[in-house]
Amino acid sequence: MSEETPAPLWEVFIRSKRGLSHNHVGSLHAPDAEMALRNARDVYTRRMEGVSIWVVPSAVITASSPDEKDSFFDPAADKPYRHPTFYSIPKEVQQL
Amino acid sequence: MRSSGQIEHGAAGVAPSGGETAASAGPDPREAEFQALIDADQRIEPRDWMPEAYRKTLIRQIAQHAHSEIIGMQPEGNWITRAPSLRRKAILMAKVQDEAGHGLYLYCAAETLGVDRAELIDLLHEGRQKYSSIFNYPTLTWADVGAIGWLVDGAAITNQIPLCRCSFGPYGRAMVRVCKEESFHQRQGFELLYALSHGTPAQHEMAQDAVNRWWWPSIEMLGPPDTESTHSAQSMAWGIKRFSNDELRQRFVDMVAPQAVVLGLTPPDPELRWNEQRGHYDFGQPDFEELRRVVGGDGPCNRQRAAHHLKAHEDGAWVREAAAAYAAKHAATTAAA
Numbered sequence: 001m002s003e004e005t006p007a008p009l010w011e012v013f014i015r016s017k018r019g020l021s022h023n024h025v026g027s028l029h030a031p032d033a034e035m036a037l038r039n040a041r042d043v044y045t046r047r048m049e050g051v052s053i054w055v056v057p058s059a060v061i062t063a064s065s066p067d068e069k070d071s072f073f074d075p076a077a078d079k080p081y082r083h084p085t086f087y088s089i090p091k092e093v094q095q096l
Numbered sequence: 097m098r099s100s101g102q103i104e105h106g107a108a109g110v111a112p113s114g115g116e117t118a119a120s121a122g123p124d125p126r127e128a129e130f131q132a133l134i135d136a137d138q139r140i141e142p143r144d145w146m147p148e149a150y151r152k153t154l155i156r157q158i159a160q161h162a163h164s165e166i167i168g169m170q171p172e173g174n175w176i177t178r179a180p181s182l183r184r185k186a187i188l189m190a191k192v193q194d195e196a197g198h199g200l201y202l203y204c205a206a207e208t209l210g211v212d213r214a215e216l217i218d219l220l221h222e223g224r225q226k227y228s229s230i231f232n233y234p235t236l237t238w239a240d241v242g243a244i245g246w247l248v249d250g251a252a253i254t255n256q257i258p259l260c261r262c263s264f265g266p267y268g269r270a271m272v273r274v275c276k277e278e279s280f281h282q283r284q285g286f287e288l289l290y291a292l293s294h295g296t297p298a299q300h301e302m303a304q305d306a307v308n309r310w311w312w313p314s315i316e317m318l319g320p321p322d323t324e325s326t327h328s329a330q331s332m333a334w335g336i337k338r339f340s341n342d343e344l345r346q347r348f349v350d351m352v353a354p355q356a357v358v359l360g361l362t363p364p365d366p367e368l369r370w371n372e373q374r375g376h377y378d379f380g381q382p383d384f385e386e387l388r389r390v391v392g393g394d395g396p397c398n399r400q401r402a403a404h405h406l407k408a409h410e411d412g413a414w415v416r417e418a419a420a421a422y423a424a425k426h427a428a429t430t431a432a433a
Contacts, residue, residue: 006212027204029213032426
């Protein structure tokens with residue numbers, strides 16, 4: 001039935017207010033970036049949920065693979081000394 | 097299935113999880129890990145491995161949910177031009193626009209499982225995917241807009257709140273947005289019915305008539321009884337469904353029965369009464385035969401709803417083509433510059 005090629009997919013990122021970073025909220029189809037922005041405004045900010053929108057073609061995002069998540073994130077797993085709680089501090093020191 | 101290189105949709109460089117590879121022999125060892133995540137109340141994300149049946153169940157359910165939002169625009173859209181005041185018209189337009197938005201959040205969640213929205217819309221047009229039975233009833237009077245908000249959206253919220261904790265991340269996240277917006281839908285319906293019920297005798301009668309017609313379909317909308325529900329047990333084990341149809345139905349009746357008293361309207365169920373012992377309302381047996389009939393395609397408006405959606409889709413084709421042509425031309429100019 002649909003012989004048309006579906007419009008490309010875009011990932012939508014929204015800054016909900018000044019001082020916060022853009023967060024991923026979802027995706028949508030649009031023929032070009034300008035339409036993607038307008039559609040994102042209509043779909044994701046009907047109640048003033050944002051002050052800024054990014055749209056990124058889904059196809060250009062490279063993601064880490066969940067299959068290798070253990071080995072990929074391994075280097076951080078055995079380094080508890082990167083956390084402040086690793087260190088014991090004498091009680092007399094109240095704040096450090 | 098989607099090609100590689102994408103963050104959420106299908107998989108980047110690997111076969112979409114559980115796709116071609118897992119369909120072959122025996123239980124997959126990854127299944128235990130998958131189930132352990134669910135049992136630990138963790139979420140499954142699109143590129144995680146998942147059993148093919150889990151993926152299929154979710155695609156079916158999310159698509160059906162998305163279609164319901166989109167088809168659900170029709171019965172209410174019917175009254176936009178005839179809303180009795182500018183205030184009511186603005187509210188109704190915002191609500192119908194929200195339904196479109198909800199459909200899009202949900203199509204977006206379904207697409208993370210490796211299907212295209214266009215594919216799902218084709219399946220809807222071919223009648224191979226369904227939408228909620230409730231939208232096959234007509235909106236005969238303005239009071240129906242109120243009854244839909246109060247009862248239909250009320251039943252939808254009852255069903256949707258537990259879905260916010262669905263094991264599949266994108267579905268749960270979409271439902272969080274939907275539920276936030278849905279509470280305005282129910283309140284505007286209640287307010288509308290309240291105004292009519294406390295208006296002239298004719299208005300009151302119109303409100304009562306709407307409740308008479310929408311009460312049972314709303315109760316049936318929560319699905320067949322637990323004894324006949326085909327997908328429930330597995331969906332529970334997978335953390336897609338959290339409560340059975342009958343539990344949700346009871347919850348819904350417990351919510352709306354006292355609200356009906358405030359509205360001054362009488363639900364068309366002589367058996368509806370508070371049961372002190374159970375701590376719940378007792379209510380009559382819904383006509384599940386009617387539900388089956390309407391789901392099966394034989395409701396009052398099934399053909400009309402499907403035909404209207406198909407026509408709107410086809411009538412909009414030139415807009416999509418024009419936008420695509422403009423984008424292609426613009427891309428060529430940019431590339432040449």
